Amino acid sequence: MRPRLHDLRSSAVTSTSGSGHGHAPAPPHAQRARGAAAANDPFPGVEKVRPGLWSVPVPLPNNSLRYVLVYVFETDRGPYLMDAGWNTDDAFSALQSGLSEVGCDVADVQGVMVTHIHPDHYGLAGRIREASGAWISLHPADAELIHDRYDEPDDLLQRVAAALRRMGAPTEELEPLQNAAMPVRALVDPVLPDVLLEDGARPEVPGWDLTAIWTPGHSPGHLCFYEARNELMLSGDHVLPRITPNIPFHPQAGANPLGDFLKSLDKLEPYDVHEVLPAHEYRFDDLRTRLEELRQHHRDRFTEVIAILSEGPHTAWDIASHMRWSRSWDDIAGFMRRAAVGETVSHLRALEIDGVVQVDDGEPALWSLSEGTAAQRNKR
Ligand SMILES: [Zn+2]
Numbered sequence: 558m559r560p561r562l563h564d565l566r567s568s569a570v571t572s573t574s575g576s577g578h579g580h581a582p583a584p585p586h587a588q589r590a591r592g593a594a595a596a597n598d599p600f601p602g603v604e605k606v607r608p609g610l611w612s613v614p615v616p617l618p619n620n621s622l623r624y625v626l627v628y629v630f631e632t633d634r635g636p637y638l639m640d641a642g643w644n645t646d647d648a649f650s651a652l653q654s655g656l657s658e659v660g661c662d663v664a665d666v667q668g669v670m671v672t673h674i675h676p677d678h679y680g681l682a683g684r685i686r687e688a689s690g691a692w693i694s695l696h697p698a699d700a701e702l703i704h705d706r707y708d709e710p711d712d713l714l715q716r717v718a719a720a721l722r723r724m725g726a727p728t729e730e731l732e733p734l735q736n737a738a739m740p741v742r743a744l745v746d747p748v749l750p751d752v753l754l755e756d757g758a759r760p761e762v763p764g765w766d767l768t769a770i771w772t773p774g775h776s777p778g779h780l781c782f783y784e785a786r787n788e789l790m791l792s793g794d795h796v797l798p799r800i801t802p803n804i805p806f807h808p809q810a811g812a813n814p815l816g817d818f819l820k821s822l823d824k825l826e827p828y829d830v831h832e833v834l835p836a837h838e839y840r841f842d843d844l845r846t847r848l849e850e851l852r853q854h855h856r857d858r859f860t861e862v863i864a865i866l867s868e869g870p871h872t873a874w875d876i877a878s879h880m881r882w883s884r885s886w887d888d889i890a891g892f893m894r895r896a897a898v899g900e901t902v903s904h905l906r907a908l909e910i911d912g913v914v915q916v917d918d919g920e921p922a923l924w925s926l927s928e929g930t931a932a933q934r935n936k937r
Pocket residue numbers: 577578579673675775794
């Protein structure tokens with residue numbers, strides 16, 4: 558299948574944006590039904606979502622996602638924000654002018670609820686706090702990653718290198734891939750949160766009925782927020798209308814990030830939702846259909862992995878290189894390549910936990926179908 562412009566751009570740029578944000582190169586079917594390329598969509602302006610609730614796009618320079626949507630809740634005490642943006646001067650001034658369009662000022666911000674610690678959501682939060690005295694909230698599972706990821710990453714980098722060797726990364730790619738996420742550190746002010754929000758926590762935003770929903774997968778401490786009065790789901794990067802969020806397997810991702818992600822999709826199923834407010838792309842209304850599309854996407858990926866392993870044992874690197882992506886494997890480089898292999902391992906891990914595949918202790922490690930799976934396939 559011919560790679561589409563959107564995917565190519567997305568790949569090109571995320572490779573410089575790094576640090577686990579994002580979105581692996583999409584498999585070709587992931588976005589087929591979804592119309593025009595994001596790169597061609599008009600750049601949104603400040604939009605009124607509901608009375609007292611605004612969507613303010615904050616630009617992400619050199620990134621095909623182009624912007625993060627910061628949601629502004631007006632209250633008697635002042636505005637509260639959901640997500641922040643990268644820590645750049647452009648992002649800060651865009652946020653400032655967005656807020657003045659809404660009729661408030663960054664100095665009046667009372668709280669910043671960060672959905673997860675990726676730089677495009679959390680990077681600017683410290684600067685907003687400095688300008689306003691606002692509190693910053695995160696889920697504890699993401700808060701505890703800050704030190705190793707942003708303050709003193711040497712140990713984490715060693716663990717990333719070990720994981721890459723086990724995945725079967727070629728020697729000459731080890732070092733560049735190990736450091737692929739480092740450039741993005743400059744875009745993050747690694748502040749600690751003032752407020753920790755556990756699953757079910759209700760952040761204090763006067764006049765709004767917000768509940769945090771812990772949705773690990775894309776990040777271990779990812780939070781969605783449900784606003785009950787207006788039946789709104791603020792979905793962060795967990796559910797986006799068109800893009801499939803990257804579910805990376807890396808040393809900070811936990812034992813089964815994809816298994817977590819799939820459970821986190823189910824977790825949103827029971828909510829009555831009028832409109833979904835994602836952190837990228839655009840708002841949409843049919844949450845349950847989108848949840849099912851995301852589940853189907855991963856079922857298709859499982860099938861693909863099993864088909865490759867039915868030909869014999871492979872390293873994760875080999876499996877990733879045989880999978881279908883939006884562009885040829887040779888054209889996927891740097892951070893995108895790491896994301897692609899990481900996402901492949903996430904699928905392998907989930908299948909391993911289900912007893913479908915197994916892995917040996919080697920370096921590189923060889924994945925194969927478990928005996929039961931192989932026997933079943935031979936019977937067919
Ligand atoms: Zn993210």
